[in-house]
Amino acid sequence: NNLGVDHLVAQVKASSANTLIGINIGKNFDTPVEKAVDDYLISMDKVYEHADYITINISSPNTPGLRTLQFGESLDNLLASLKTRQAELAKQHQKYVPMAVKVAPDLSHEEVDELARAFNKHQIDAVIATNTTMDRSKVSGLDNADEVGGLSGGPVFEKSTEIVRLFRSKLSQELPIIAAGGIMSADDAIEKLDAGAALVQIYSGLIYQGPSLVRHIIQAIYKRN
Structure with a gap:
């Protein structure tokens, strides 16, 4: 659903925005899962010097087989390969770019345990929780x-x-x-922080509430602290 990593890098390089940039990478739609690591490494090579952090997306429900990378040997191999390449690129570019792994909301307690063990083992820099859900129970009966x-x-x-x-x-x-x-309100953001988050990300909330939502969240965090 985009023009690819080379186009993305060109857009980032052309931008004059003075802000932190996180770049989300994942496997291509038609790449077999057993070849997924190659896609991640190629993308990491291309975006590393332009990013302030890199999101390792293993949880998009729109890419066939992607969520299988959240488990077992596939997960272990992916994280090991990415951490090795991260260290190589940090040396090459003389800067360390953190990796944040993005997980699905549709996980069992046992699956969270497995992921957490892998993240601790491989010293992943951050976790983004979560991606979108496949569960339709909250919208059952509605149009579309x-x-x-x-x-x-x-x-x-x-x-x-x-x-x-x-x-x-x-x-x-x-x-x-x-x-x-x-996260559709400042109260929602506070609830995420109370649950254990250090930071929050918003997208749908910007659409429905506008950019002022960012200010409201910041104000609520100041009051909370």
Whole structure:
């Protein structure tokens, strides 16, 4: 659904924005899962010097087989390969760019345990919880409820917040969680932080509330602290 990593890099290089840039990478739609590591490494090579952090997306529900990378030997091989390449690129470019792994909201407690062990083992820099959900229970009976693809916004809030809470109880305390999923108000953001997140990301909230939502969240965080 985009023009590819080379186009993205060109856009970033042309930008004059003075802000932190996170770049989300994943496997191509038609790349077999067993070849997925190659796609991640190619993308990491291309974006590394232009990013302030890199999101390792292993949880998009729109890419066939992608979520299988969240488990077992596939997960271990991917993380080991990425950490090795991260160290090589850090030396090459003389800067360390953190990696944040983005997980799904549709995880069991056992799956969270497995992921947390892998993240601790490989010293992943951060976790983004979560991506969109495949669960349609919150929109059952509504128009377009059965459309294909991940569901974002308010319906994913409870599931994603619970995943934040579960990961916080399993991860090293030095490993930050970036909460995403259904943050439509300042109160929603505070609830994510109370669940154990260190940072929050918003997208659907910007569409429905506008940029002022960012200011409201910042003000609420100041009051909370």
